[in-house]
Amino acid sequence: MTSLNTYLTFEGNCENAFNFYRSVFGGEFAHVGRFSDMPADPTYPIGDEFRNQIMHISLPIGEHSILMGSDTGGHGGPVTVGTNFSISINTDSKDRADAYFAKLSADGKVTMPMASTFWGDYFGMLTDRFGINWMISFAEAPAQEE
Incomplete structure (x- = not known):
């Protein structure tokens, strides 16, 4: 889903x-999660x-x-207030995440290529050719209880 x-x-x-x-x-x-929780980069x-x-x-x-x-x-x-949002898509497969990312980023701007992340998701960000920001994610690792 x-x-x-x-x-x-x-x-x-x-x-x-x-x-x-x-x-x-x-x-x-x-x-x-706070920025202090991130691994140093x-x-x-x-x-x-x-x-x-x-x-x-x-x-x-x-x-x-x-x-x-x-x-x-x-x-x-x-x-910039009024444009400070993204649409976040969570997919049920890595292939679907890649497909959405490729289609949405065509003639747009990739801000973060799809890649595995430290929090366990396969994740990327882009701005499409109409100026809309998107975040695409597939949970590679099972969700952990806090």
């Missing part, structure tokens, strides 16, 4: 925003001022929807 969810991007206030959304929709966060260094910011957060809303988000962590330039 493939699912579509909204992914919001913030410039340092993601945690405050998601605490607000939780107060509106109820429920509990399925995941809260000299290609994408995280400054001390960003280490406590949100790398990824997810809030289930209803039975089939998840609101997700992150801070920029100092990467990706300034946030």
